[in-house]
Amino acid sequence: MRAVPRHLFVPEAPLEQAYGPESVVTFRDEDGIAISSASGPGVVAVMLEQLDVRPGDRVLEIGAGTGYNAACLAELTGPSGSVTTIDIGEEIVEGARRSLATAGYDRVRVVHGDGADGYAGDAPYDRIIVTAGAWDVPPAWREQLAPGGRLVVPLRIRGVTRAVGLELDGQVWRSVSIEECGFMPMRGPGAVEELNLELPPSRGVRIRVDDGKPVSVVALAAALDAPPALAWSGVVVPWKPMVHLDFWLAGAAAEVCRIIVLSQAREAGLVDPIYSWGSMGCYTPNTFSYLIRRPAAGKDGQEMVELGACAYGPDRDRLATEVAERIRSWGRARDALSGIRIEIHPAGSTDRPAMITADKRHSRVFVLTEST
Ligand SMILES: C[S@@+](CC[C@H](N)C(=O)[O-])C[C@H]1O[C@@H](n2cnc3c(N)ncnc32)[C@H](O)[C@@H]1O
Structure with a gap:
């Protein structure tokens, strides 16, 4: 270089x-x-x-x-x-x-x-x-x-x-x-784009979905009309890096997404997501949830945070609790996650236990932990 x-x-x-x-x-x-x-x-x-x-x-x-x-x-x-x-x-x-x-x-x-x-x-x-x-x-x-x-x-x-x-x-x-890493997506006839949906009317909140279930932006926007539910996980970690936390959440049962939060929404009082751009989250037809953090006691001068979940919508208590539980299970699995593996088999290959199984056009992708 x-x-x-x-x-x-x-x-x-x-x-x-x-x-x-x-x-x-x-x-x-x-x-x-x-x-x-x-x-x-x-x-x-x-x-x-x-x-x-x-x-x-x-x-x-x-x-x-x-x-x-x-x-x-x-x-x-x-x-x-x-x-x-x-x-x-x-x-x-x-x-x-x-x-x-x-x-x-x-x-x-x-x-x-x-x-x-x-x-x-x-x-x-x-x-x-x-x-x-x-x-x-x-x-x-x-x-x-x-x-x-x-x-x-x-x-x-x-x-x-x-x-x-x-x-x-x-x-x-x-x-x-x-x-x-982060990259701009491939373009061309075979490219599959993520959905990047604004919650109407423009409130500075976007939901980005890869190959998940359809999203009702109207129902999710309505979720913002009531106060959120917060659930703290008790998991205290150094502030960054979060070893494969996003991957771990992507393996959750609920549909996963990223919630993009613009400054307009922060100023309007939306609960801050963990990163400056937003955070990993998940959604149901009428409720969405994303990761949040709050300062925790430092260790050896290191900045520590407690992770939690915030949810908006009629099902907010259940979803926030579910995501907080998922964070706790990440906290227990965290050390093993540095040994994560990925296998890419031809489409239609036999299923097997995996943290994530993602079916693509040409392939079936498995994300595997040490126990799978
Ligand atoms: C982040 S840039 C690459 C940076 C580059 N390696 C460099 O050193 O400057 C991504 C590039 O991928 C190209 N690209 C996107 N889809 C492509 C495709 N289907 N086939 C070939 N190139 C593609 C874009 O046009 C863009 O120039």
């Missing part, structure tokens, strides 16, 4: 931003939504570590973006390897080609196309890395990976995204590493 001049890949950004810790947005769609960026250097580094590129490797990147990560990959493969990177945006591809040429990485091949199909032209690959959020693992990635190869993909499972390092065992992908 020291070898690659990052500012040449984000020519519009001031130097402090180009070399800062955040991602740099480079393209937006007509609604102003970011569709391409240079990912933050932290997540770039973590995913390159996960990919474990060796000199001489043939690498495919899906999501060329600015071309920055492709340049890092070219440094890792060296001249005896090869890097192909693909992007669905034509202008994005042109920009990446220009920047890679300016920075002296002419060896990187930049292709325009849908990365869900991989790129058969340069296959097989020793390594495939996806730098946009995927909802599924399409068959092309398996078909184009060389024996003993590795895939790293930010995979969304019930609204929770993790960068997963995967290796193939026959038809089954098995995780070798799992890291927290």
Whole structure:
């Protein structure tokens, strides 16, 4: 990363931003939504570590973006390897080609196309890395990976995204590493988007649902008319990181979602969710609940919090109690969760006990703990 001049890949950004810790947005769609960026250097580094590129490797990147990560990959493969990177945006591809040429990485091949199909032209690959959020693992990635190869993909499972390092065992992908991350979603005909619903009339509360049951925004908005129920869990933890708490909640029986809370709603008196953007939560047809926190006595100077749940709607007492109980069970399982695994089987494979089973178009995804 020291070898690659990052500012040449984000020519519009001031130097402090180009070399800062955040991602740099480079393209937006007509609604102003970011569709391409240079990912933050932290997540770039973590995913390159996960990919474990060796000199001489043939690498495919899906999501060329600015071309920055492709340049890092070219440094890792060296001249005896090869890097192909693909992007669905034509202008994005042109920009990446220009920047890679300016920075002296002419060896990187930049292709325009849908990365869900991989790129058969340069296959097989020793390594495939996806730098946009995927909802599924399409068959092309398996078909184009060389024996003993590795895939790293930010995979969304019930609204929770993790960068997963995967290796193939026959038809089954098995995780070798799992890291927290956030990515803009893949686009294209095969892409599955999350629902992002505003509770009407605009009150600054949104509910984001992945592949859950239908949501009645009118009923959930009405839930905000009565005071909430709060249930504290008694689980006191250091304030961040919360080891896979979101994943644990995603395995709950109730439909899971993320509640996005804008400042307007906070100012109107909505109970603060745990994070500045909102929090993981769950919903029923007329009630929703999300995680909250309050300060607890510190330990060795460390900031501690107690976790709890807040619920709005006619079923609020039951839902808040249920989520608080789920937090307690996370508190008991927390140590074991660092050993979490993910397996991706072909769609329709036999069911098995798992923390989460998520059925996708091409695959059946299992999130497994040590006891499963
Ligand atoms: C976060 S950016 C990638 C960052 C990039 N690796 C870099 O170093 O700058 C995500 C990119 O994925 C691309 N993308 C989204 N869906 C895609 C698809 N189906 N196939 C290929 N690229 C896709 C977007 O156009 C966007 O440029």
